[in-house]
Amino acid sequence: MAAPVVANGPGKEENRGGGGGGGSIGRPTNPMVTPLLTDLYQFTMAYAYWKAGKHNERAVFDLYFRKNPFGGEYTVFAGLDECIKLIANFKFTEDEIAFIQASLPPSCEIGFYNYLRGIDCSDVEIHAISEGFVVFPKIPLMRVEGPVAVVQLLETPLLNLVNYASLVATNAARHRFVAGKSKLLLEFGLRRAQGPDGGIGASKYCYMGGFDATSNVAAGQLFGIPLRGTHSHAFVSSFMSPDEIVEKSLKSSDGSSVCKDFVSSVQSWLSKLKRSQLLGGIFGETNQSEIAAFVSYALAFPQNFLALVDTYDVMRSGIPNFCAVALALNDLGYKAVGIRLDSGDLAYLSCETRKFFQGIEKEFKIAGFGKTSITASNDLNEETLDALNKQGHEVDAFGIGTHLVTCYAQPALGGVFKLVEINKQPRIKLSEDVSKVSIPCKKRSYRLYGKEGYPLVDIMTGENEPPPKVGERILCRHPFNESKRAYVVPQRVEELMKCFWPGQSGKVREELQPIKLIRERCINQLDLMRPDHMRRLNPTPYKVSVSAKLYDFIHFLWLNEAPVGELE
């Protein structure tokens, strides 16, 4: 696939996925990710736990969300790598402790600050689903176990690191789904992102969710994401006339000859195009300042010439001017990359442009010219991509910014962090709204696959229940709705959570992986889903269930904890 220009940062190894190969885990990408990046109430609770002598009680929290975003039935889990980096580096500085001391009431005892001074996450254990997995409501994405005061402090930063990451990765995956696999998807959102962290995060997680490249240079450097870009309207309108161009010579691609006056070569191609049988009549005089801009860009990047063609008039100026430059380049052995459309009816203009390119291929016998790449941008989102598909279009690459990175269609994922066990006692959070009742206990979760290779259902069990077995029938129950249940004979059983931070457990730590591998995993996971879960309109909900034993226990605990009302 032809691609706009082109620079690939080396990427910083230490930021590509943390502790690869059993090595150390790097620091969080954003230096603002410190133990203070949390809500005040986490510190007041930590103080109250400490004051009550409860701070070292062993607690288990689940991080999960209740509803898939964007009206869909799937979510891409992202942000784990940054969570583990937070955990690995979790230690208060003296300045931070002084600030907490100044922020809590003077009545708080000094011993608490000594306690904070000593804490880190060496006694915290984290199990999580691998980053890039397709995930569903209620199933824990992470299970965080450790001293209650420490784990409580982690609630806000972990949610902060997972919620937007998963939301924007899902948004990217959804855009990819509509655009189709063959299209080049470019993330152009930095200028519209919610601040620097929003911009960096968007680039990282859109790549993870299936985009091919970003225009964000810092993200290219930090994560090794491929960089791509074209040029802007300002570049085109900054030129007045071809007379401005002083250095007009251009070497042929093999270096064997030099065209002394590339501007004249372009002008003569423009006249040929005007006289051509096939193309004649479509345009008259083209905009000369635009020609000057295109020629200048081609002289600067003869191997990577891509022109923004909608500054003046796409079909009457931009396209003929581009083609004249592309044909002059072709005479010197260069292949122009293509054009970008940034306004107007993108379906119509891309089709007309394709016809023009194909006309040139035919008339001037230039093999492959008809396939010259067409990039489109301008306020694109899932809906416009879908509309373009329905109308028929000839776009090869989409540059998408605002709607993608701001998650315009849904601004937040409602991930939550709930206590499920303390001192080995299961805990439940009740709510009038059944969907908000938490699922108690330290649990395991499994994905069960059916005969056709699709995932059928995710099931949660108690931590010590025997795992589901291939070929053995298991009852999967809706966690709250008694009548919803099904037997499943799994053809494959996949345990979802792995140990990413063993604490003192002695378990083997799952390695963090490079972003490219996470991206591949995500693409494979999405491919594995049954198509009806993925469609945009009224997708089928994926089933999330609990074992019969866990079901009984949830309802036992529910009845135990819920006060019986009095009617008067």
Ligand SMILES: Nc1ncnc2c1ncn2[C@@H]1O[C@H](COP(=O)(O)OP(=O)(O)OP(=O)(O)O)[C@@H](O)[C@H]1O
């Ligand atoms: N064929 C199409 N079908 C549906 N939507 C389209 C089609 N072509 C373009 N769009 C979308 O229509 C909107 C056009 O927006 P708007 O009218 O503000 O832009 P414009 O006038 O074409 O460009 P500009 O204002 O940048 O010069 C954009 O969101 C664009 O993505």
Ligand SMILES: O=P(O)(O)OC[C@H]1O[C@H](OP(=O)(O)OP(=O)(O)O)[C@H](O)[C@@H]1O
């Ligand atoms: O439209 P988005 O999806 O956010 O994609 C990024 C946009 O940013 C650029 O121009 P900018 O919007 O800054 O100026 P323009 O509206 O004049 O094109 C580019 O030309 C795109 O239009």
Ligand SMILES: O=C(O)c1cccnc1
């Ligand atoms: O390179 C581009 O074409 C680009 C980059 C960012 C925003 N809009 C366009």
Ligand SMILES: [Mg+2]
């Ligand atoms: Mg715009």
